[in-house]
Amino acid sequence: MLKGKRLILSLATVLTTLSFSVSTPALTAHVQANAMASQGTVSTKQSRENLAYSLGIQAYIYGYPLVTLEKKKRSALQDKRPLNQFFHLQALPAADYRGVVSPNHDTLYSAAYLDLAQGPLVLHAPDFGKRYYTIQLMDAWTNSFDYIGTRTTGTKEGKFVIVGPNWKGDLPANMKVIKSPTNTVLAGGRILIDGETDIPKVTALQKQMTITPLVQSTKISSSSNASAAILDEKDPLSFFRLLTSSMKSNQPASSDEAHVKQFEHIGISPYHDFDETALDEATLAGLRRAVKDGEEIIAMASAVKGQGQNTWSLNLDYGTYGVDYLKRAVVARTAFGANIPSESVYQRTDVDRDGNPLSGENRYVIRFSKDNLPPVDAFWSLTLYGADYYFVPNRLNRYAIGDRTRELKYNADGSLDIYLQKDPPAGKESNWLPTPAGDFNLMLRLYVPKPIVLEGNYVIPNVQKVN
Structure with a gap:
């Protein structure tokens, strides 16, 4: 957990990013000065480390999606999946x-x-x-x-x-x-x-x-166009090497200019590789700390619920992020490749209607009334994940239920019940989504949603615990 001065600096950085994502060196210095004042006089060396730490966290959050995509691309190349081929x-x-x-x-x-x-x-x-x-x-x-x-x-x-x-x-x-x-x-x-x-x-x-x-005489590249920055997961500074090498090939947006400019103080630029030999040890110490705590900040922000009308989160700002760098990083961590709302909307919950965490130790039901079935122009599905956002093995190999599930049974009044529990519900197996032994979460996907969804006015039924 983040403690003391590190917590003050990190929270200040997050608040700055959330309230006005384009920071400046002057603003960063102001935040830094406030943090230092709360701890008393510090040495010049400690001041440099603190500044590098504060800027490093912002750079980590800013660059997290770019580095994540680059790592996935490299993984594909290692699996012998060339560029420019499906x-x-x-x-x-x-x-x-x-x-x-x-x-x-x-x-x-x-x-x-x-x-x-x-x-x-x-x-x-x-x-x-x-x-x-x-x-x-x-x-x-x-x-x-x-x-x-x-x-x-x-x-x-x-x-x-x-x-x-x-x-x-x-x-x-x-x-x-x-x-x-x-x-x-x-x-x-x-x-x-x-x-x-x-x-x-x-x-x-x-x-x-x-x-x-397009030009048939052009030879299609089959390897990465980025410089060959070495990725070493055990070395925190490896993140910044990969970030700068990827930025050289994929320049930041013009709206990011002021935000990126301040990173030059810690050796991060879209125009040259990261060279730690040009930085003093205090700065390097701050950057190493920033990687660890930057990851923790993104993880903590991932747990924050979207704006929904009940226990379901509603995110209508996925897919394009502008200068909301923290949102972009969170989505890269928890829902990499999420669509824009017009294509599909994702609504997630990990609690029941009373706010208690969803757990395989309990049994639940979700009831959609006839007039409140998910409104879509394409199709919808309800998917169950473990606490790590991946599928959990179950006896049916069933991970989702939706309007295309063939055996799905509706009630006489047109309503639909979906049962969430470890063991099959007697006589209701067709509408059963098996749960794991531990905690889990749910995602309702609405493909090509109707305007009521995009306007934020569709209310999904809460998950109800049953005896």
């Missing part, structure tokens, strides 16, 4: 799946890490007929800047030109042009699947999704 999940995620946090059980995933530094790329999508699909285009900072799919471009076959921020040249008039703010892009595909028997049809569509260079 790789696909061709089975629904199992209990041990760790590819993304809070995975869904409604779609088959596809993904491609794009490198636009060498020129535009053409993404081909086949004809999906009446099947829902979406391809989310996320920049290196995890902002979703555009979409291809049912909601935005329709389901007919199409070709889309994706262009990097600095490219200049002629573009085809017969293709939709999408400009990316960064050279690194994660194209995340989700294709609706109707159970295990539907897998062959979905995989056939996946095979028709391709990425090719």
Whole structure:
């Protein structure tokens, strides 16, 4: 836990970030001075460490999404999944799946890490007929800047030109042009699947999704465009090495300029690599502390509920984050790749209607009245996760229930009951979502939600504990 001076500095930094995300050296110095005053006179060496610590926490929160995406990209390369090529999940995620946090059980995933530094790329999508699909285009900072799919471009076959921020040249008039703010892009595909028997049809569509260079003479890169910063999880300073190397290839937004400028005091810049040999030991000590406590701050902020009308959190600001760097970091940690609300809304709870943590030691029910079923233009699902935001093994291999669950039974009045418990509810197994022995949480996904959801006026029933 954070204590004493570290707690004062960290909380001051978080409050600064939450209230006005673009900090300045003067403001940071003011926060630092207040923290020091509360502890009495400190040495010059301690002052340097404190300043590095305060700035380091802000840099950690700011850079966390960029580093997270870069680490995932490197992991894909290590798994022999080249850049500029789709790789696909061709089975629904199992209990041990760790590819993304809070995975869904409604779609088959596809993904491609794009490198636009060498020129535009053409993404081909086949004809999906009446099947829902979406391809989310996320920049290196995890902002979703555009979409291809049912909601935005329709389901007919199409070709889309994706262009990097600095490219200049002629573009085809017969293709939709999408400009990316960064050279690194994660194209995340989700294709609706109707159970295990539907897998062959979905995989056939996946095979028709391709990425090719606009200029055919251009050689497609198959390795990372970032400098080869070494990632050593045991060395806290490794975070800042990877951050600066990734920023060189994916420049921060212009709105971040003032915030990023102050990091030059601790050797962090989007124009050169991080060189700890140029920093004194006091500064390095502050940065090492900042990594540990920055991670703890993001974890603590992850536990803060969104703005909902009951025990369910409601987040209508996922997908694009502006200068809300803490929100961006929290989503990268707990729901990496979350869609913008127009595509899908996620509402989560980990407590019952009395505010008590959801636990497999109890039995629960959620009742949707006929007039309060989730309002969507596509589909909805309720997914259960363990405390770590991943699936938990169960005897049915069932991790979600939704409007497409074939055996789902509605009550005579049109209402719907979903049962949450360890053991099967007698005679109600069709509506049963098995729970683990310990704590768990729930996420209701609303795909292409109706305006009542986007306006924040849809109220999900609370989870009720039953005897």
